[in-house]
Amino acid sequence: MLPAIQNRKSVFPQFFTDKPVDKEVISKLLEAANMAPSHKKTEPWRFQVYTGAGRAKLSQTIREVYEAARAPEVRDPKVAPKFAKKVDQAPVVITVFLHRDPDESVPEWEEVAAVACAVENLWVSLDQYNLGGYWSSPGFLCGDYGQWPGTKPNERCLGVFYLGHYEMPDLPRPRGNWEDKVSWITD
Ligand SMILES: Cc1cc2nc3c(=O)[nH]c(=O)nc-3n(C[C@H](O)[C@H](O)[C@H](O)COP(=O)(O)O)c2cc1C
Numbered sequence: 001m002l003p004a005i006q007n008r009k010s011v012f013p014q015f016f017t018d019k020p021v022d023k024e025v026i027s028k029l030l031e032a033a034n035m036a037p038s039h040k041k042t043e044p045w046r047f048q049v050y051t052g053a054g055r056a057k058l059s060q061t062i063r064e065v066y067e068a069a070r071a072p073e074v075r076d077p078k079v080a081p082k083f084a085k086k087v088d089q090a091p092v093v094i095t096v097f098l099h100r101d102p103d104e105s106v107p108e109w110e111e112v113a114a115v116a117c118a119v120e121n122l123w124v125s126l127d128q129y130n131l132g133g134y135w136s137s138p139g140f141l142c143g144d145y146g147q148w149p150g151t152k153p154n155e156r157c158l159g160v161f162y163l164g165h166y167e168m169p170d171l172p173r174p175r176g177n178w179e180d181k182v183s184w185i186t187d
Contacts, residue, residue: 004124009173011132013089016164021092025129032125036118044111045118046097046155058093059084061149062141069140090162100145100154115158126163133163
């Protein structure tokens with residue numbers, strides 16, 4: 001197996017160190033994401049990169065999106081502070097968007113899949129820079145088109161990718177047997 005695939009793992013913000021991540025490195029990660037495949041080459045992935053003081057804006061936006069998505073009587077007061085803490089712990093936070101092809105030339109699921117390919121490209125690229133990260137997809141963030149402030153009506157948030165240098169014990173990442181998920185048809 002390729003080492004990048006073997007070494008890809010979810011690293012959660014509590015394990016990030018304060019070490020900053022160079023903008024050149026973030027750019028390389030996004031360049032890798034941009035090499036993802038997409039049907040009819042719609043290239044439907046879009047990203048916003050939050051670093052440094054910019055992260056406070058993200059925490060504020062997450063709070064606004066949460067409050068818009070949940071009526072006051074069902075809001076959990078712990079949610080926004082929980083996200084603000086994670087954002088604060090991560091040197092880099094990348095919000096992930098689906099930019100739906102305006103002509104809808106391919107089914108939506110194909111564009112969602114293409115965005116996931118882009119995120120996987122980024123995720124498998126982290127290890128070569130000794131970075132770790134994970135994709136977080138809380139329901140209230142990954143809702144309707146145009147829900148994220150400042151995005152277009154054909155854009156929809158598909159979650160948040162936190163990344164940074166990290167110190168974390170090597171944890172097992174068990175998987176079910178691949179052979180149980182595969183049928184061989186040979187004649
Ligand atoms: C589309 C997608 C969404 C995810 N959303 C979350 C999430 O909201 N919260 C979370 O803790 N992990 C989330 N994850 C990470 C998974 O929990 C993680 O990949 C899985 O547990 C396997 O662990 P590994 O990445 O270390 O192999 C998500 C992963 C994917 C692919």
